[in-house]
Amino acid sequence: MKILIVEDEPKTGDYLSQGLREAGFVVDLARDGLDGLHLAQSVTYDLIVLDVMLPGMDGWGILQMIRRSGRDLPILFLTARDEIDDRVRGLELGADDYLVKPFAFSELLARIRSLLRRGKAREPEVFRAADLELDLLKRRVIRAGERIDLTAKEFALLELLIRRQGEVLPRSLIASQVWDMNFDSDTNVIDVSVRRLRAKVDGPFPHKLIRTVRGMGYVLEPGNDP
Structure with missing residues (x-):
């Protein structure tokens, strides 16, 4: 807390x-x-x-x-x-x-x-965005009926994005919320983690939910086109 x-x-x-x-x-x-x-x-x-x-x-x-x-x-x-x-x-x-x-x-x-x-x-126990569902209690992610296995950090990152869907989240905010650290511009851990999360959550599906806003950060928006 x-x-x-x-x-x-x-x-x-x-x-x-x-x-x-x-x-x-x-x-x-x-x-x-x-x-x-x-x-x-x-x-x-x-x-x-x-x-x-x-x-x-x-x-x-x-x-x-x-x-x-x-x-x-x-x-x-x-x-x-x-x-x-x-x-x-x-x-x-x-x-x-x-x-x-x-x-x-x-x-x-x-x-x-x-x-x-x-x-x-x-607080809701389940968050949804388009055909993506994140269940907090069961620690489970499902998209289009398919179970997606995430690491603890990937789950925390997706939880932050889906809780604040539609909002562009700067890297500094993601660093403090998911890693509890100050963002270092020389560190690419956030970009790498988002890339791995997108490969699992968006890669196999035609509609992409997570996108990069250049110079600002990342946003999860339901219904984005591929």
């Missing part, structure tokens, strides 16, 4: 990052609103912990931008503002929970786990 923390207070941000990592989560930390919004829009997270009072852009604005983009991931507001009007405003804008500072880490962790369980209930 990958969590984004947007928190400008250094001690609080470091404390949350360390605690959540020790609890088994992968954590990114943004220390201002604009960096938080950029990460929220460019990286796939399972949950966001969001402060309200932030430099650059406040939490209200970040929440609105995330919801307008159609993303339905859980968002927990963590803030020193404890007025009822603030809580109501956050929930009306699309926050899933609201925790007031100071807080007990055990309560924060319990709320995060509860939100993630709810998010799992909403």
